[in-house]
Amino acid sequence: MNEKLKQKVIDYAQQIGIDKIGFTSAEPFRELEKILHRHRELGYESGFEEKDIDKRVNPKFTLKNAKSIIAIAIAYPSKIPQPPKGVEGEYRGFVARLAWGIDYHLILQEKLNQLGIYLKQMVPDAEYVAMTDTGVLSDHAVAERAGIGWIGKNSLLITPEFGSYVYLGEMITNISFPEDHPMENQCGDCTRCLDACPTQAIVQAGQVNAKRCLSYITQRKDMLEEELMEKLGNRLYGCDTCQIVCPKNKGINFGHQEKTLPNPELAKPLLKPLLTISNKEFKETWRQTAAAWRGKKPIQRNVIIALAHFKDKTALPLLKDLLINDERPVIRQTSAWSLGKIGGKEVEEILLQAKIKEKDDKVLQEIIRSLNKLANEGILS
Template sequence: MYDDLKQKIIAASAELGIDKIGFTTAAPFTEMAASLQAQKAAGHTSGFEHQVLAERLYPDQIFDQPQSIIAIALAYPSKMQQKAPRDRKQRRGTFARASWGEDYHFILRDKMQQLAEFIEANTELEFRFKPMVDTGELSDVAVAQRAGMGFIGRNGLLVTEEFGSFVYIGEIITNIPFAPDPPVENQCGTCTRCIDYCPPQALLGDGRLNAQRCLSYQTQTKGMMAEEFRPQIRSVIYGCDICQLVCPFNRGKDAHHHARMEPEVEEVTPVLQSMLTISNKEFKQRFGRLAGSWRGKKPLQRNAIIALANVKDRSAVPLLLEVIENDPRPVIRATAIWAVAELAQHADPALQAFLHEQQITATDSEVQQALLAALTKLQSKKD
């Protein structure tokens, strides 16, 4: 009975636009316990993870008498079909590929709801279920790997045969005991490209990472970004794709199966200078549907300022000076001060005088520290 229902679910998943599906047991993920505890003890977690360890390991802690877990994957594009205009007078930033198109949380939830409705309509059992995307308790990649959808690479991402790691994944815990699919073992072999090419060396080599050093995490923080990471984000204002782009399993992978995931140029490659003065209303209108908008506009504006310095856009200096003088947010002002000092080609007396004036009126410690560092840097350019 369950095998017949499983085959019907697999067939229906394809019709619903689900690119990959797998089944596993609801047994505990106890093999992850030591690793998760070690990461937390080492300070390698991001803080975005679910905080109750038992609920991350034991499905029966979050669902009454679970019998199995259904994992699904949706493939997303790795290349834009429409290219951004090339204009050196309007330098652009970029969102990482996992933030292209509509927020994947909504797309995955819609697909899982459709799948649940199909199961409910095709069984006489009392069907109970709990859908989750990456904000849930369980580890999506651990579930998907055990469900036979792919293996967990050295970069900690699920790598599928058909789509590489360019997939969004979610899972449904259920009370129906489906036969599990065989898990997929790691196939990285001796390849260490993702580790070698990670600028801040955030990957630990065994599928784990130091999230505090991950550039994707750094673009999502709300305070000042440490100077070490600023040049490393280059012109990316949300996320990071490096460990995926260098992965051999991703070579030639580019799926365009879902219209809701297609990127729009002005959304995912915005003009950097336009980011600095955008209102809250404009931000929601332009970027509200992206997964990368979840932290609000301030981190993206901070990242855009850093990107302007990284791409050496000296035409942005007048706008940055306006930000320093008028923006009420210390993080934005302090980052703009750093950027102006980075962009200055010599010790401009007028710029130095402007920054000295700001020292007189600035009350925030972050701004004062940025001013002192900027003036020191400008002085070194004079010497």
Template sequence: MAMNAALKTKIIAAAHEIGIDKIGFTTAEPFDYLEDSLKEQKAKGHTSGFEHPVIEERLYPDKIFHQPKSIISIALAYPSEIQNPLKSERDNRRGLFARASWGLDYHDILREKMDRLIAYIKTEATTATFKPMVDTGELIDVATAQRAGLGFIGKNGLLITEEFGSWVYLGEIITDIEFEADQPGVSACGDCTRCIDACPTNALLGDGRMNAQLCLSFQTQTKGYMAQEFRRPMTHVIYGCDICQYVCPFNQDKSVHLHPEMEPDPEVVQPALKPLLTISNKDFKEKYGPLAGSWRGKKPLQRNAIIALANMRDQTAIPLLLQLMEEDPRPVIRGTSAWALSVIQRFQNPAMVKAIAAQLAKETDPETVTEMTQAIEKLKDKRPPRSIKTQS
């Protein structure tokens, strides 16, 4: 049955001209087979809170669009390697933004491509209606893309494409035009469990689902204190996490550079950590504002930068961390700085204990009091410095 077959062919050609790397078509049938799974995840507290809140609207396209007939799913491939990376120097340690935050904010890039595609389709089907969305929309991107034949959902819950691995951004357009559906993607993970084994916080459940609360990517985007158990696993990545993608066999040797606006500026995506801690709001917006990773603002990234400095045991950061602990107006930054000092300081140091205790006496926020109290205890448990042997 050739439903708008000629139009479909034209749309595919137009999509490639616009710079869309993959395009697929599926029906607007419900995704009701996911209902039990979504409800179970919510009941178990495995969701991040960033998802669209109404489960029915995520599953039933007709709840969010009048008489939907098809969904067009698109993918844009992003680079997984920095072509001229910067070295992290001893006195100038650098963090890292995960790859999905390199270049300009992908929401803007995808919206622009989808708007251009819709504008083209309207020249061919003047009365048609459309609803485009990118991961902040109602539908589940990976489920839509898998059903539209763009790839399959891996055990890490990400869409894996044949050409680009999982290094793709996804978007979709609901429309009232009826197209012939493409063949859904079929899982090719087999018995491979590399992503599950490599996840440092055991966030992956093994069936393509995850406990988002345990995911480091989610943890780097929270606003208060980061729980202790996630600080060390975070290493120096101050936004997002790529571990489950990095180890995936389908991603090996896959780094494409198709979109100049997605190319990372090393100075931005490998930020010098100490300057990030004192950056003004104006300079932060100018330098990091275009990144998807800036959406939560400056404070979570600064908190993460302090954790990264602690993970690197950066001795040169001690004076700055003492200053932040004593002068920063934000309790989370003061408390995280105290914690970082207790990690970086190698040996017993009564002066540092005294400095944190003096600050603790001024604190009223319960979590900050706990952080500083624990930092003092940790410092008191350190070994005394080795005595320097004098030469006789």
């Protein structure tokens, strides 16, 4: 009976636009448990994870009567159809592909809710708990065990059809479904993701130091270390480097999911307007994207770093205003660093003016560092 039910669920999933679906047991993820404990010992956690490892590896902590887990995948595009081009003085930043369309949490939750309603129609006493990466389970571990793909050396799930450009979600249920078989790992001896990672965050195959990952770093709210700011480039949210270089992603671009399609002006936004955007404007423009969940401050800090990356002198009036007048110390401190990177006689005057007014020790230290940098370059009078 459950084989027939499984096929009905698969058929319905296809009807509602789920790209891949797989089934696995609700048994604990014991191998993952060892990995997570080791990860914690090494200090590789980002801090965004569920703190209780038992909850992360045992589905029965989420649903007491759990018997199976249904894993789903939704493909998202890797290319912007008509990307806007940056020109001198009008530089653009870049948002990672997973945040191009409508917030993927909303997309997945909608599909999982539809699937749950259908399941209840088929089995009235069915119980289920649906979740995406805000849930306690590891989406990648669930999807791998459910046969949707394999976990690559960059720790992302890779599918044969869509590469790693997939959103993942799952549903724990009290229905016992026949299990699918995990796929063979097809990465072979390829190390392109390890070699290309800008911060060497991929420590070894399948192990990522989240604190070094630029995707996590773009979401931090504090002042970044200089080494990381140098590596950030014009990334505003997330990082796609390890996906771009992956041979399994070569030539892959699926735009059939309408809600995942990018708004070019949000996928590659102009930098300078983001420095003066109001809270209201930011919420109205960005609220439906996954990039908005940390608020505008991390994005604005990343914009300031990107302007330094481009050495954009047209941004000096904006950076001056932020350094002297902004209430947020992190923004002032990053502006001081950015100005020092851009350099020039005009920057010296801005920094000296700010030095007189600044009361925050960390910001003041950054202003002095930038002045010293200019002096070493022979710019100061």
